[in-house]
Amino acid sequence: MSKELVFGHKSPDTDAIVAAMAYAYLQSKLGYDVEAVALGEPNMETSFVLKHFGVAAPRVVKTVSNEVDSVMLVDHNEPQQSADDIDKVTVTHVVDHHRINGFNTAAPLYYRAEPVGCVSTIITNMFAENKIDIPAQLAGLMLSAIISDTLLLKSPTTTDKDREAVKALAQIADVDYQSYGIEMLKAGTNLSAKSDAE
Amino acid sequence: MSKELVFGHKSPDTDAIVAAMAYAYLQSKLGYDVEAVALGEPNMETSFVLKHFGVAAPRVVKTVSNEVDSVMLVDHNEPQQSADDIDKVTVTHVVDHHRINGFNTAAPLYYRAEPVGCVSTIITNMFAENKIDIPAQLAGLMLSAIISDTLLLKSPTTTDKDREAVKALAQIADVDYQSYGIEMLKAGTNLSAKSDAE
Ligand SMILES: [Mn+2]
Ligand SMILES: [Mn+2]
Ligand SMILES: [Mn+2]
Numbered sequence A, B: 001m002s003k004e005l006v007f008g009h010k011s012p013d014t015d016a017i018v019a020a021m022a023y024a025y026l027q028s029k030l031g032y033d034v035e036a037v038a039l040g041e042p043n044m045e046t047s048f049v050l051k052h053f054g055v056a057a058p059r060v061v062k063t064v065s066n067e068v069d070s071v072m073l074v075d076h077n078e079p080q081q082s083a084d085d086i087d088k089v090t091v092t093h094v095v096d097h098h099r100i101n102g103f104n105t106a107a108p109l110y111y112r113a114e115p116v117g118c119v120s121t122i123i124t125n126m127f128a129e130n131k132i133d134i135p136a137q138l139a140g141l142m143l144s145a146i147i148s149d150t151l152l153l154k155s156p157t158t159t160d161k162d163r164e165a166v167k168a169l170a171q172i173a174d175v176d177y178q179s180y181g182i183e184m185l186k187a188g189t190n191l192s193a194k195s196d197a198e
């Protein structure tokens, strides 16, 4: 099995970056040779999250066909949101929570989508289905992605599965998700910097 | 939650009919109001299977928007293989093992595809994930679908997951899958009738 890259959409948000890291970790445990990368630099919120849990940002790539023949997508499926040369590689796996639009394949693939608030919620359940433990640090990142996508479980896209995942991940990461969540969302909107400027 | 219809592709094979019945059973256990239907009459093989396990064929429909607002697809995703008025309803769930082609949605949905030999293999695993028992009669039907799609585990699309599902289902159904499988495939090709005619 040759190496595959795992990545989220362009202009990555916290879920796009974290879900790639989480899915790459899960797939490596299942025997795949994978590396999580990103199609852009982390935004302010994601930088805060990575720093908080002491994790390095994934390598940024613009194209993928110069490195690999096949890839795994998280948090997107639409070609225009993906790598510039996505048409030159085979997509073998997708984990997503968006509508399917313009995504066509030449061959069968693994595709997992659920109408939930965050891809990291789906991946949390996939760890359980495969009976693989989530390391505390990774749980902290995945918790952050759900807080980001659901605005601390307050967005209309939030489901019971997101709420359950947040509780489970907060316990593994040993984080008070309410206070951490507010701090994290503030870092993303850079409220403090704005207040300084205003 | 309003009622939804569950169905496989036009010119249904055994998997298209059986997977609809199996997924409808699973979804009903998960709280959905669903009915398995078919986009055509059972072929010779499927008729043999239904008769063997004493199960009535699902109701045949040509259109669905006259009955329901939303539907669940099994064993296909391409609109031209689906109900004639598939564009007039919302697809909420798909379970499939084919490439994705021309399938677009307006909203997020549940989509589960795996590159395995048969949809009934995927549904077998979904029963386990949801800790729901498969009734013996239904296990016999699902076993038949896998035998049909994989030509008794001999097609190049056969995976270890299909082999494991066949063993598990044969045990639940209390069927010797080798001898039953040959009998079933013969009924489908109507070898006996051909021999008579030749
Ligand atoms: Mn995103
Ligand atoms: Mn997301
Ligand atoms: Mn079929």
Ligand SMILES: [Mn+2]
Pocket (backbone or CB within 6 Å): B015, B016, B075, B097, B117, B118, B119, B149
């Ligand atoms: Mn099939």
